[in-house]
Amino acid sequence: MTRTTPGSTPASSPATRAAQARASAHLADAQVAVEIETPEMTLNIGPQHPSTHGVFRIVADLDGERLVNARPVLGYMHRGYEKLSEVRTYQQITTLVNRIDWLSGYCNEIPFILGVERLLGLEAPPRAQYIRTILSELARISTFLVFLGSYGIELGALTPFFHTIRDREKVLDLIESVTGGRFHPNFNRAGGVKDDLPAGFVDETRKTMDQVDKICDDVETLLFGNDIFRERTLGIGLIPLAKGLEYGVSGANIRASGSTADVRRDEPYLVYDELDFDVVSDDRGDSYAVPGAACRRPASRSPWCARASTSCRPARSWPRSPASSRCRPARRTSGPRTRSASWATTSCREGAGSPTASRSALRPFRT
């Protein structure tokens, strides 16, 4: 409010005072109108976001197109599976945990079932371990395809989404051919898996992975060289490495900030220690680096079912900075590679965790 100066005219008539009041009110209105344009705008994003199952809300303060503050509001779809687990048997819980991340349901079963097996003193036979590894990789690839496609959508690029979703469906078909479920396989048992791989799975997987690889190249061309995409991601949303680690950022997100941590190599589970793959990182730490760190993901190779879980060609041309190639340990020059997303398993293992405490043979005590 601006003060006009009624006090400066000591003896004014009532009419004058009324006029002054009107003028003052008018001036105040004018100022308010001007001030509306300057402050930051608060924008509510969500909680109904069409592309996500996990409903999430952000209250964002915007200064023009710049995000100056964001307050995340979460818990809209908290399923309380920790509590539900208290009244279920182990086998009935795999179907709960594979809903933690809908896009990579299979990966979510792994930390839980491995915890159960460790507590029961069981170890799944090698073939089951390989099947688990292959399905985990497929689930990671499918979730990565969703990410890559919808990442473009968030910036207004619709085309990549159609490509990636089409091929993701093929990956889900593979998962379905083994488990019977696209999203929620519920395929793990304490001590093994429900079934063997179906006939023809290896060939079909190889074919699909070739196609996934091709589509990744296409999407890369469509997105990563695009000026608008670069403008909107380069240097945006920086996560400094130390800060990210302190806040438990894991998977591709933290590798995009220069970390080379990968739980599959650092704390190998299933048969990852027998597999040869790269850990790809990028020290830029911005939004441009994240898809790169996700996509140029390592290859894993399963000896009896070579390349079934992976795509076949090296990632030739993902945009990479000189620093990121410096960060690549044990770079393979030939052999299978994959592009796949990681955060499901990685974050389950490293971040959210599926710690299980048990004291009975039948039910978990705390999940």
Added chain:
Amino acid sequence: MSPLGLAPDQITRAYREAMGDQVVSTSTAFGQAGVTVRPDAWVDAVTFARDSLACDFFAWLSAVDWVPSSDQKPDQKGDQKGAAKPSGDDSGDDDESAYREPDGECLQVVCRVSSTSENHAVAIKAELDKADARIDTLVGVYGGANWHEREAMEMFGLEVVGHPEPERIYLPDEFEGHPLRKSFKLASREVKPWPGDVDVEDMPDDAPVIDPNAPKPDAVNTGGAS
């Protein structure tokens, strides 16, 4: 584990040497280093992991509501008593490597941190009295503890002293109770029996008795107190 990192028993030994009788017990069960400290040494123990063990990654923090167990066989109980030696006793790995539950009722706070450079990890625990479950905040040590502590506060009724924003994160404001306490009954099971219950076969006669204090489907279904 990587050859670079400290082995679990090296980590527990480092804790015993550095913190002395502040360490209540240590464990290397399942190949994981676990250190239980006195509640008042909680922040010091986590700071030690960060500063002396190069643990830069904050994985998670949560709690476990331990209730008395009765499903251990007598000989197991004997073993457990043997394992629960007084603090400061670093008599070797035999005791450490055995899985051991906290003695009696307590609210156990657990925090896991790991080192991305050295590739080792440690779970730091503190056992709190349920009636007066309070612990100092870790937000000053790892900023990422903020949300985890908020979750533990509302889910377990933990009081985190010095938390910068002790607001609820998941539960609605009007929600009463702390859902992850064992004493909290699952309301939907009070209303409608869980159909999955029929899938559960009876346990053989010689099977260990399931913990009668843990919520069971049948007990909860009928709304009965157990």
